[in-house]
Amino acid sequence: MVDAIHRILFDAMGSRCEIRLAAPDGDSAQQLMHRAVDEVRRIEHKYSRYRADSVVSRINAAAGSKAVAVDSETADLFGYAAALYGASGGLFDITSGVLRKAWDFRQPRVPPAAVLEPLLALVGWHNVECGVFEVYLRKAGMEIDFGGFGKEYAADRAATLLAQAGVRHGYVNLGGDMRFIGPRMDGRPWAIGIQDPREPDGVLATINVSEGALATSGDYERFFELDGQRYCHILDPRDGMPVRYWRSVSVLAPVAVAAGSCSTITMLKQRDGLDFLNASDMAYLAVNGEGQMLYRDLI
């Protein structure tokens, strides 16, 4: 009958995921956690670009030929993508995923211009027509994906669902994109380690978080090094080249979608990212190319 913290680990969206929450007994904890996991999997199935039957795959398959009907949730996600494109000065573009075709991070090879240019021609949010009920990609070969904020959206949805079910203590962690429901049972914050971008097992800092969200983008998830230069998976949609300047950017925001988007935009803005972070109201911890830590409002 006494609340205790329960925990579930699972794999979803290509990441290790974890939910911790306080519940009166194991049964109700399982029930709550499974509802949250179900919600994460629902979003994964609906929007995964690896599933031929997902909304995203159907929109991409119809690029250049016809508009695809979408439901209101999908239309809202396109609305958010439009806001990100505008707020990032065109750097956060959900059509830029097609550039991945030029980059195979398992082999240290920079793609030649002849490979990048035809793909760059397919990048461009202005070629996405999204209405209230349908979406149309104007050019054949264009692709959109929600990989840039899908995990964060799922973390927010799962956490909101749990909070509405009465959970007051716990968090949802989808591969490092974390949304907090409330502090530990004794009221103290959770101590969350920030991954060291150059040491896979190292922790750079520990941040105390009770509510809101924490998301990190970095140059260390997928990359190769060639002639002393690191080439990471975050690609500038203007030239198709990996961004440089930051090793990692962690942002604390009221919701995970906003935290993840702001950390990714900072990576994409490279040197100008610091102005963007400082102008935002959000707490952050960023590590630049020299390994220097810059932070605000963390302690």
Added chain:
Amino acid sequence: MTINKESGMAASILSAALMLPGVQAHAEAPPTNGVISVGYLDYRDSQSGLDRIKVHAPSVSIMAPVAGVWSVSGSLVKDDVSGASPRYHTAVSGASHMDDDRKAGDVALTRYLDRGSVTVGAAYSTEHDYVSRALSLQGSYESEDRNRTWTAGIGHSDDKIDPVNQIVTNERKRTTNFLLGVTQVLTANDVAQLTLGYDNGSGYFSDPYKAFDNRPRTRYETTLLARWNHHVAATDGTTRLTYRYYRDSFGVRGHTLGAEYVQPLSDGWTLTPEVRLYTQSAASFYYDPVYDSKLGAPFPPGYNGTGYMSADQRLSGFGAVTLGLKASKQIDKLWSVDAKVSAYQQRGSWRLFHQGSPGLDALRAQTIQIAVNRQW
């Protein structure tokens, strides 16, 4: 770009994020979060051609958080028991009627610490001929990575027995128990637990309502419990397997194998089928319900007025099977209901390892439990 323009951009991202369906910055939280649960249990068991005991038990339980780091819980249950005591083994042959009222309550106070918790509990239970009081202290401690939890506990109970037939008066039974357990997260989908329990009891263990029931005045019990919970990714369900070994100084050895499968379904439904298999050997002083060839019923074979003996069928060798099904539904964020039906059958011939009591009639029981829970 100017600072102001950048500031507007981050703010516009946040406001756009909050427009997404199902994404809220803060849930509307009630200031406290407790649970109140009202339940009802209906138990009936039978031997062939005879309805034995029926129990109706409404219960109320309540849990309230206190000042963040403390929580208090308590429950009250009032059983109505009516029916015939087991055939063959009662002092009065045939179906003697019993009517009893049990009132029970317990309260526990938990203090949450940095990496563990301490719980102090007290329980009180009374029937008109039996009063039981118990105190317990339990602590848990988590490893730094929180993948391992150690649990240790100590408890003491003091029972007072005053049977209406006055075969004994003011008898006592005192038991001290110790518990040591470890829970280990093995993989993302597997958790295992091992618990060792030891009970040291002294006093009146006999059943005052059974003829020629004379049991030792000390009883040492050892229990080893192993659990393994596995999450099945393919179905999103969870299997819970348990094995329990029991031995005591009466000579009873028991093995329990249990399996449960929890399947979450859509719309807040969860279905949990369960099966439990049990087998035990008889106590060394148990005698089958056959009677002395000279003295006849109800005297046990070789009866000479001394020595330990009991014909309590709970001390006989038998096997038992329990089948159960639990359905629960989360109705909305505050209300949930659950219902469980289970059927139990016990037969001497189902024992697996030891001498049994094949002549004993099978015992069957059905239990229906319903509970409505509300958070507040």
